[in-house]
Amino acid sequence: MQTTRALGSRYVLERQLGSGAMGQVWAAVDQRTGEEVAAKLLRPEFARDPEILTRFVQERSILLDLVHPNVVRVRDLVIEGDDLAIVMDLVRGADLRARLRAAGTLPVGEAVRIAADVLEALATAHTRGVLHRDVKPDNVLLTDAEPPAVLLSDFSIARLAQETTVRMTGVLGTPDYMAPEIFTAETVSAASDVYGAGIVLYELLAGRPPFAGGGTGYAVANRHVTAEPPPIEGLPAPVDAVLQGLLAKDPARRPSAAAAAAALRDLLPAVAEVGGLPVIPEPQAWASARVGEMPAFGVLGHRPAADLDPGATNIKASAAAPAELPVAAPAEDGPWVAPHAAPGDDTASAQTQLRAPRPQPVAPAPAATDEENSRTGWLRDRRTWWTVGGSLVAVGAVIGVVALTSGDDGARGTRGGTATDTAVEEVTAIGPTGQLPSGLSVVREAAYDPEAGSLTTTVTWSAENGIAGPLFEAVPAPEDGAPCPEVSWSVLAVRDVTPGVATTACGWQVPVDVPAGGDATASYTVAFPGGDDVDASALRERLVEQGTATDAALEGLVATAVYxxxxxxxxxxxxxxxxxxxxxxxxxxxxxxxxxxxxxxxxxxxxxxxxxxxxxxxxxxxxxxxxxxxxxxxxxxxxxxxxxxxxxxxxxxxxxxxxxxxxxxxxxxxxxxxx
The missing domain is CATH 2.60.40 (Immunoglobulin-like)
Known part of the structure; x- marks a missing residue:
C-alpha cells in the first residue's frame, strides 16, 4: 500500500507517477500554497555524491530562472538527508512517446509545430547557458488541452546528473538521439541539442529515428557519424531542407535553435493540412553521408571518466569556421539560401533570417592558382580584399572610392566606357579598431554599392586567446524610432532575444569563434539608398555609430555569462x-x-x-x-x-x-x- 511522506519541510509526496533510470516521479502537494506539483526524486546515490550536491546548489538559480511557455518550470530543489529532488509544475497529459506509439506518424503540420516549440524552448535555455543533452520524445510532454501545449522537460536531470551519469555509463544521453560529435570527439554543445530536436522531428514524420535499427550501440553511433538519414517519401521539400540542416553531421553547419524554430514556424501555414506519412521501414543498407557533409573522424571507444569533460556546457556550435553551406539546399553560385518551394508549389519558404547575403562585386584580386579559382564564394573574396588592406586596420585608415568593373576582357572600365564595360563605383571605409578588456579586438569595414542601393559591413574579430562565440552585433535602424532594417548575413546569424537587450537595439547573435592568434569575419548587407552623396567619411561615421550601438546594447544585460x-x-x-x-x-x-x-x-x-x-x-x-x-x-x-x-x-x-x-x-x- 502506497503511503504519503514528507519531502523536506514544504512538500508531501502523495502518489508515484512513474520511475526511470534517474529516479521516481511523484505527485506532491506544496503545503504552503496547497498546489499540486510534480517531484522528481533522484536515486539516493546522487544525494551522497558531493560533486552532484555542489552542482545542485550552484545551478539552482539557473534552473529556477529557466522560464518559457514550452519548458516545464522548475519550482524548487530539495536537499535533505538522502532526498535529492526537483520540484516542478505538474503537467496533466502524456509524453510525446505515447502519442507517437498511438499514431505511428504525426501529421506533418503537427510534427512541425511540435518541433518548433521544442526548438524555441532550447533557444531560451541556450541563451541562459543551459544545455538539455537528452532531447527525445520521452522528455517532451503534451498537455490534455486542445490543441495540446508542448513542454520540454528534464533540463534539470540532464544538467545536474551529468557528472555521475557519465561516470556510471560512459556516455550521457540516448544513442538514437545523440549528435555525431558526441561519439567522435565527446563534445556537447548547443548544436548537439539542435541535432537531437532534428532526430525527434524525423521520428515524428517517419515513425522511427533515422539511425535506429539492428546492431549494437556502437553500430548506431557509427550510423550517426557516417550514414545519410533514409529519405522520407512525400515530405514537402521545404520541410526536408530544414530537417537536413538540423541533421547536418558538422555542428557548424546546423542552424541555431532560434533560427531553426523560426524557419519551421514560417513553413506552418503551408503544411498545416498535410497528413501523416507512412512509417518507413529500416533500410536494408545505409547510404554513406555526402563527402561534403561527412567529417574526417571515426567513432571513439569508451574512455575513462578522468579523460571526459561531462560537466562542460560549451554553448557554441563548433570551433570550425562558418561553413559556406550551413544548412542545406546549396545554390549553384554561393552560400546557402532559404529553401523555396518548387515552381508552382505554394509552400512557404523557410525563415528568411537564414538567407545568405546577395553576392557583391569585389575588387580584382591578384592572380590565383587553379585550386584557389575553384573555391568560389563572396565571403572568401571579401577576406582577400581585407588581407590586402590589413596594414591599414591599426590606424583606422579611410579608403576612398574604388572602381569595380566587369567585362569579357576583364579590362577596367570608366564612367565613359563602352556598353560592354559596365562600371560600378563602390565607396569603402574602415572604422577604428576597438580593443576590449578581454583582449578581443573589433574592426568594421563598410562597402557602399550605389547601383544596388546596399551597404555591406564586414566585422572582423581578433584575439591572442581564442574566443568562443556567439558574438553580438547591433545593426542600427537608419534613424531613431525607425524599425530595425532587413539584414542578410554571410553566416547563420539570428536576431538577439537576450533579456536586458532592448529590441530597438536591433541586435544579432553571430555564430563565430575567434581562433587564438587569428581572426573571424562575418558580413551583413542592408538596404542603403544613399544615392551619390555617400562618401568615405560618412561611412566611417556610420561604422563608429555601429560600434557605439553594439556597446550600448550590452550595457543592459543582467549578470550572466552572455557574450x-x-x-x-x-x-x-x-x-x-x-x-x-x-x-x-x-x-x-x-x-x-x-x-x-x-x-x-x-x-x-x-x-x-x-x-x-x-x-x-x-x-x-x-x-x-x-x-x-x-x-x-x-x-x-x-x-x-x-x-x-x-x-x-x-x-x-x-x-x-x-x-x-x-x-x-x-x-x-x-x-x-x-x-
Whole structure:
C-alpha cells in the first residue's frame, strides 16, 4: 500500500507517477500554497555524491530562472538527508512517446509545430547557458488541452546528473538521439541539442529515428557519424531542407535553435493540412553521408571518466569556421539560401533570417592558382580584399572610392566606357579598431554599392586567446524610432532575444569563434539608398555609430555569462578566510561585467576547488595566468592552483586574462594548527 511522506519541510509526496533510470516521479502537494506539483526524486546515490550536491546548489538559480511557455518550470530543489529532488509544475497529459506509439506518424503540420516549440524552448535555455543533452520524445510532454501545449522537460536531470551519469555509463544521453560529435570527439554543445530536436522531428514524420535499427550501440553511433538519414517519401521539400540542416553531421553547419524554430514556424501555414506519412521501414543498407557533409573522424571507444569533460556546457556550435553551406539546399553560385518551394508549389519558404547575403562585386584580386579559382564564394573574396588592406586596420585608415568593373576582357572600365564595360563605383571605409578588456579586438569595414542601393559591413574579430562565440552585433535602424532594417548575413546569424537587450537595439547573435592568434569575419548587407552623396567619411561615421550601438546594447544585460568576451570589464580575485601551511589556497576568480557594480558570483572564471577550466574560462580563451609577486617563498602553483608551502605574511595572488590583471587582498599563511 502506497503511503504519503514528507519531502523536506514544504512538500508531501502523495502518489508515484512513474520511475526511470534517474529516479521516481511523484505527485506532491506544496503545503504552503496547497498546489499540486510534480517531484522528481533522484536515486539516493546522487544525494551522497558531493560533486552532484555542489552542482545542485550552484545551478539552482539557473534552473529556477529557466522560464518559457514550452519548458516545464522548475519550482524548487530539495536537499535533505538522502532526498535529492526537483520540484516542478505538474503537467496533466502524456509524453510525446505515447502519442507517437498511438499514431505511428504525426501529421506533418503537427510534427512541425511540435518541433518548433521544442526548438524555441532550447533557444531560451541556450541563451541562459543551459544545455538539455537528452532531447527525445520521452522528455517532451503534451498537455490534455486542445490543441495540446508542448513542454520540454528534464533540463534539470540532464544538467545536474551529468557528472555521475557519465561516470556510471560512459556516455550521457540516448544513442538514437545523440549528435555525431558526441561519439567522435565527446563534445556537447548547443548544436548537439539542435541535432537531437532534428532526430525527434524525423521520428515524428517517419515513425522511427533515422539511425535506429539492428546492431549494437556502437553500430548506431557509427550510423550517426557516417550514414545519410533514409529519405522520407512525400515530405514537402521545404520541410526536408530544414530537417537536413538540423541533421547536418558538422555542428557548424546546423542552424541555431532560434533560427531553426523560426524557419519551421514560417513553413506552418503551408503544411498545416498535410497528413501523416507512412512509417518507413529500416533500410536494408545505409547510404554513406555526402563527402561534403561527412567529417574526417571515426567513432571513439569508451574512455575513462578522468579523460571526459561531462560537466562542460560549451554553448557554441563548433570551433570550425562558418561553413559556406550551413544548412542545406546549396545554390549553384554561393552560400546557402532559404529553401523555396518548387515552381508552382505554394509552400512557404523557410525563415528568411537564414538567407545568405546577395553576392557583391569585389575588387580584382591578384592572380590565383587553379585550386584557389575553384573555391568560389563572396565571403572568401571579401577576406582577400581585407588581407590586402590589413596594414591599414591599426590606424583606422579611410579608403576612398574604388572602381569595380566587369567585362569579357576583364579590362577596367570608366564612367565613359563602352556598353560592354559596365562600371560600378563602390565607396569603402574602415572604422577604428576597438580593443576590449578581454583582449578581443573589433574592426568594421563598410562597402557602399550605389547601383544596388546596399551597404555591406564586414566585422572582423581578433584575439591572442581564442574566443568562443556567439558574438553580438547591433545593426542600427537608419534613424531613431525607425524599425530595425532587413539584414542578410554571410553566416547563420539570428536576431538577439537576450533579456536586458532592448529590441530597438536591433541586435544579432553571430555564430563565430575567434581562433587564438587569428581572426573571424562575418558580413551583413542592408538596404542603403544613399544615392551619390555617400562618401568615405560618412561611412566611417556610420561604422563608429555601429560600434557605439553594439556597446550600448550590452550595457543592459543582467549578470550572466552572455557574450562574455564583449562584456567582461574586470576580474575580482577572492581568497578564503584562512590560509594554512600544507593546504590549498581557496582561490576564486569572478567576472565583473560592464555596467555592473559588483562581481558575478554565479559565473565563475576559475576556482582552485575545481581547477579544470570552467565553461566561462574556455569561452574567454582558457589562458588564465595565476601567480604571486610578493610571496614566492610561501606559495607554489600547480596548474594554476596555489599551495601554501611555508609561513608567510602580506601575500597576494595575481591573475591575468587577456588585457585584464587583478590582485587579491593581502593575506597571511599561518602555521598548520595540527603542526
Amino acid at each position: 562574455p568576451a564583449q562584456r567582461l570589464e574586470a576580474l575580482e580575485v577572492q581568497i578564503g578566510d584562512t590560509v594554512r601551511v600544507a593546504g590549498t589556497v581557496d582561490l576564486v576568480v569572478l567576472p565583473v561585467w560592464r555596467g555592473t557594480d559588483a562581481a558575478d558570483n554565479i559565473s565563475v572564471v576559475f576556482s582552485s576547488r575545481t581547477p579544470a577550466p570552467t565553461v566561462l574560462l574556455r569561452q574567454l580563451g582558457g589562458e588564465l595566468e595565476v601567480r604571486t609577486d610578493d610571496c614566492t617563498g610561501s606559495l607554489a602553483f600547480v596548474d594554476r592552483v596555489p599551495y601554501a608551502n611555508t609561513v608567510g605574511s602580506r601575500c597576494t595572488v595575481s591573475v591575468r586574462l587577456g588585457d585584464l590583471e587583478s590582485r587579491s587582498r593581502t593575506f597571511d599563511v599561518l602555521q598548520n594548527s595540527a603542526g
